[in-house]
Amino acid sequence: MDTLLDIVGITKSYGTTRVLDGVDLKVGRGQVIGVVGENGAGKTTLMSIFAGHQQADGGTMRLNNAPYWPKSTEDAQSRGVGIIQQDFTLDPAMTVAQAIFRNTYQADRPQRALIRPAQWLLDDAGVRLSPDSPLGGLAHAEQGLVEAVRLLAEDAQLVIMDEVAASLNVQELDQLHFIISRLTRQGRSVLYVSHRLREVQAVATHIAIVRDGRIPEVLDPLTVTTEDIAAHMRTRSARRAWFPDRLDEELTESVPEEAATFGAPEEATGFGVTPAPDHTPAPEHTPAPDHTPAPDHTPAPDHTPAPEHTPAPEAFGQAPAPMDASATSDAPAPVDAAQPAVEEPAAAADPAPGPSRGRRAMAADDGRNYDALGTDTPLLEIEGLDAPGAHDVSFTVRTGEVIGLTGPRHAGQDAVVAALNGRAPGTFRTLRINGYNRTINSPADAATMRIAYLAGPDEEAPQERRRSLARAMMAGGWADGSDFDTEVEGLSQMMSALEKLQNASKKLRGRRARRAGLPAVEAEALSGGQQQMVLLGDWMTQDADVLIVSEPGRGLDHDARAAMRAKLNEAAENGAAVLLVSSDIDELATSCRRVLVFDQGSIVQTIEGSPITHDQLMSAFATVG
Numbered sequence: 001m002d003t004l005l006d007i008v009g010i011t012k013s014y015g016t017t018r019v020l021d022g023v024d025l026k027v028g029r030g031q032v033i034g035v036v037g038e039n040g041a042g043k044t045t046l047m048s049i050f051a052g053h054q055q056a057d058g059g060t061m062r063l064n065n066a067p068y069w070p071k072s073t074e075d076a077q078s079r080g081v082g083i084i085q086q087d088f089t090l091d092p093a094m095t096v097a098q099a100i101f102r103n104t105y106q107a108d109r110p111q112r113a114l115i116r117p118a119q120w121l122l123d124d125a126g127v128r129l130s131p132d133s134p135l136g137g138l139a140h141a142e143q144g145l146v147e148a149v150r151l152l153a154e155d156a157q158l159v160i161m162d163e164v165a166a167s168l169n170v171q172e173l174d175q176l177h178f179i180i181s182r183l184t185r186q187g188r189s190v191l192y193v194s195h196r197l198r199e200v201q202a203v204a205t206h207i208a209i210v211r212d213g214r215i216p217e218v219l220d221p222l223t224v225t226t227e228d229i230a231a232h233m234r235t236r237s238a239r240r241a242w243f244p245d246r247l248d249e250e251l252t253e254s255v256p257e258e259a260a261t262f263g264a265p266e267e268a269t270g271f272g273v274t275p276a277p278d279h280t281p282a283p284e285h286t287p288a289p290d291h292t293p294a295p296d297h298t299p300a301p302d303h304t305p306a307p308e309h310t311p312a313p314e315a316f317g318q319a320p321a322p323m324d325a326s327a328t329s330d331a332p333a334p335v336d337a338a339q340p341a342v343e344e345p346a347a348a349a350d351p352a353p354g355p356s357r358g359r360r361a362m363a364a365d366d367g368r369n370y371d372a373l374g375t376d377t378p379l380l381e382i383e384g385l386d387a388p389g390a391h392d393v394s395f396t397v398r399t400g401e402v403i404g405l406t407g408p409r410h411a412g413q414d415a416v417v418a419a420l421n422g423r424a425p426g427t428f429r430t431l432r433i434n435g436y437n438r439t440i441n442s443p444a445d446a447a448t449m450r451i452a453y454l455a456g457p458d459e460e461a462p463q464e465r466r467r468s469l470a471r472a473m474m475a476g477g478w479a480d481g482s483d484f485d486t487e488v489e490g491l492s493q494m495m496s497a498l499e500k501l502q503n504a505s506k507k508l509r510g511r512r513a514r515r516a517g518l519p520a521v522e523a524e525a526l527s528g529g530q531q532q533m534v535l536l537g538d539w540m541t542q543d544a545d546v547l548i549v550s551e552p553g554r555g556l557d558h559d560a561r562a563a564m565r566a567k568l569n570e571a572a573e574n575g576a577a578v579l580l581v582s583s584d585i586d587e588l589a590t591s592c593r594r595v596l597v598f599d600q601g602s603i604v605q606t607i608e609g610s611p612i613t614h615d616q617l618m619s620a621f622a623t624v625g
């Protein structure tokens, strides 16, 4: 094998937490190495070291047979290493053409001079975007494709893609895979981080497992199943639990028991998720012939191995929002409680919308027997919705149903959701929730009507995500007896500036952590998947009637996705209607029995099945876009 990158014994710690514990890996020319591992396994940390964002504490790296120790991204680029970062952000004012050439000698040329070469690259890659489009008008997934085309324009020999596929739809995945094949045909190598295991199998020549701070195995994608890969990813100590609990466990693992006064019980398995067996390697694994598996790593003399992945005490202390609904049942509606516009009742006298407490809890107030309504009762009825990007959309979601909304980009599914959660204008010929006519003019209306919404990647500027995270992480503080009014006032002041928010949330979390006898953890210290867990956990605690979630599985590992699905089902079984907006066919097939396929602003197909198959969804996608 012609080796491009050869790393031995790479170590990296944050404080006293050792994240990488002696990683060995060889990357051959023209190979696509799928890099997989549980959330928080250290994949992004490792990629950041290759790309010069971070420096390793120890080990050796050689690129092209020469020592390699990049001090910065520019340094790495000059040596032929390019990266698309996880959760990258690009200047929204930049055009597609400018983004593609921004790291090349063409960077200073005027836009008009870039159009033709950009168009050529886009056409060659099969990406249907205009070189003139500003990035701000594109979905995050589309920007990811622009980033991939950028790598074609640059002459990076080692290309790193960290979770680029997280929210790509089938057509976009095809385009990405095509770009990857173009890169490898030119003799370049790709490190491809993804949690979509089936997709990794399709694109990778080798699958490197990141586990317990190392890469103990490299698998042949042709001889393993996705379940095998997931089994190889599991740490020996991993317990399968609902993700906030699991995160709680991770964050509190090394804290003395008496200090852990809040959070999940030791063995949190009450969410329909089976505890993982100890890691059992797939029996018939045969390494790919041309790959040289990493030898067992022998720790450097100065290396003190961390006992069984023990996170640093100072990285802990902040529990995510509690999952127990009873703990938050008195929590306020998540946005300012403006009165919703309520039209005359369609069925019965309309109860005054109160704080969000869930439909079963509400039953006592309005005299309706929600349990008797059964699971076939329409909970959300939409007729004739017109909104920017959606036209005359009608559908009904029954209580207890998890319904999928999908389609190509900008096909209408996001527009429907934006109108439903009050973030974009929409006119409904009829909107009924729980049998009552409603009007939604703002997010506050939606919240008061018990519609909870978790934003997808396109509505989530990094600042917004951090703000949501800070709020989610503070939510526990509201529930544990602190002065709610003071905290809300503090929150609204904090909203005025991210800087202020971060400082104040640090203090709040610090205070709360001190009460619990734990040190604080920063949102920034959580991996991408861990952040998504916290946000999902907070969203779930809103105890809403209508739960809308956009691309919930992005960034979550195989087991966390399974837990997330179990939790969505549980919410539905408890009487909610769940709207799952997703580009991920596997996620839709495993979560929904009905999927609405959008195209050009309308529902063009309704797929039903128990279960819905992957092929049904693939054929639907083949006819749209």
Ligand SMILES: Nc1ncnc2c1ncn2[C@@H]1O[C@H](COP(=O)(O)OP(=O)(O)OP(=O)(O)O)[C@@H](O)[C@H]1O
Pocket (backbone or CB within 6 Å): 014, 019, 037, 038, 039, 040, 041, 042, 043, 044, 045, 046, 315, 524, 525, 526, 527, 528, 529, 530, 555
């Ligand atoms: N700046 C930081 N400070 C402290 N701890 C950090 C920091 N960045 C990451 N970590 C911790 O290091 C571990 C590895 O994080 P990393 O982002 O590399 O994981 P990952 O495998 O990419 O996870 P995911 O699949 O969720 O993206 C996590 O436990 C995370 O909490």
